[in-house]
Amino acid sequence: WSVGLRTPSGPEVLFQLAETLNERRGAEPRLTVSTINPDCPDQVDSALIEQTRTLLQHSLALDDAALGAMLSSFLTRWRLWPNEDYIELDTVTRQLRAGHPVRLAPTARIALLKGEQLFVNGERIECPSELALSLSRERSLSAEWLDHEQALDQLLEAAAIMPFRGPSVVR
DSSP: OOOSTTSOOHHHHHHHHHHHHHHOOSOOOOOOOOOOOTTSTTOOOHHHHHHHHHHHHHHHOOOHHHHHHHHHHHHHHTTOOOOOOOOOHHHHHHHHHTTOOEEBOTTOOEEEETTTEEEETTEEEOOOHHHHHHHHHHSEEOGGGGGOHHHHHHHHHTTOBOOOOSOOOOO
16 A cells, blocks of 8 residues: 655655755845835835745746756655665676676665666766666666776665675675
């Protein structure tokens, strides 16, 4: 039975969006108080409300690439059950060189942004789109990943690789 706990609500997505926007480093517009009514200096008038609306619309005007990256990262780490097992990069590369399967952890979450950019457990993994698609379909790593050591390291850092069961390959 699903009770909807694995997908975020609108306010939760908005919270993530606010965090993402807050991380931007730039000269973002700010509210300005242009006139103050001396009879009621603390009044929030319609001009300030409209200025706030304009400021929020400007802040929400993300292009598809920025919004897609934020959403892919957020959804793949949303209520993620962490994998506590640490695996060494050398162990993974030995397994792959020996032709043994290296599978993703059952807890690993994947998102493909436009079929090209791979996100796993909240992290963008730098790899060719063919490998990203293969990982999404098979949930296991092939020997082709040996040419992308940085991506393997990213997967390990994201705790996305399943611990090996049984004997592992020894040099």
